[in-house]
Each structure stands twice: as structure tokens, then as C-alpha cells.
Amino acid sequence: MASYTVNKRAVARAEQLIDARQYVLDSDWGESQPSAEDENAYLESHSWDEYAEWHLGLTEGATDETKARYAFVYGDLRRIHRTGIIACQYRAAEWRHKEIELAAHALLQRLDKKSA
Numbered sequence: 056m057a058s059y060t061v062n063k064r065a066v067a068r069a070e071q072l073i074d075a076r077q078y079v080l081d082s083d084w085g086e087s088q089p090s091a092e093d094e095n096a097y098l099e100s101h102s103w104d105e106y107a108e109w110h111l112g113l114t115e116g117a118t119d120e121t122k123a124r125y126a127f128v129y130g131d132l133r134r135i136h137r138t139g140i141i142a143c144q145y146r147a148a149e150w151r152h153k154e155i156e157l158a159a160h161a162l163l164q165r166l167d168k169k170s171a
Contacts, residue, residue: 059112061154068108072135084138097132
């Protein structure tokens with residue numbers, strides 16, 4: 056099983072998006088999450104550092120500037136999605152990636168407080 060570390064830059068970016076109210080509260084994450092084609096199009100006009108900021112997890116041992124390096128996407132590459140954060144938290148909890156789970160949980164609490 057892969058191991059992950061929390062991408063602190065992604066957490067900071069997610070916090071900025073929440074504070075700027077750049078979020079979607081109700082969405083079907085299965086429909087909203089970026090596809091491989093969406094990610095490729097994003098990478099054509101953005102840096103790998105910008106791409107990385109959309110992923111809460113960094114895959115240990117994977118090479119930087121490869122898609123394999125970045126995990127637990129939380130937004131649609133424009134806005135944060137509440138359902139994306141929930142998906143990250145659930146998936147991290149399911150596979151016992153506690154640090155990712157807790158980071159997603161904290162973001163969810165921040166988003167819910169901001170949007171209340």
C-alpha cells in the first residue's frame with residue numbers, strides 16, 4: 056500500500072480558497088472531480104507546483120512532477136468542493152492514512168464554519 060505525507064502547500068491553498076469563498080457546497084463529486092483530460096489541460100497552462108496545490112497528499116517515493124506523486128484531489132482545479140474534501144477524508148480514513156484524514160477533517164470544519 057502506498058504511503059502519503061500531507062502536502063502542506065495544498066492545505067494552505069485550500070484554506071485560502073475557503074477564506075476567499077471559492078468553494079462549491081453541493082456537488083456530485085463523481086461528476087465534479089477532474090478527469091485525466093482535465094488534469095492534462097490544466098498542466099498545459101499551469102506549473103506542476105500549481106497542480107500539486109490541488110492534492111492533499113504526496114505519495115512517498117514517487118517522482119516530483121508526475122501525476123503519481125500527487126493524491127487526494129479536493130477540488131475541480133478552480134474551486135474547492137465540499138464533497139471533494141469529504142471524499143479525501145473518507146478515502147484516507149478507509150485506508151488508514153491518518154494525517155491526510157485529519158487534514159481533510161480540519162478543512163471540512165473550516166469550510167462549514169465559513170459557509171454557515
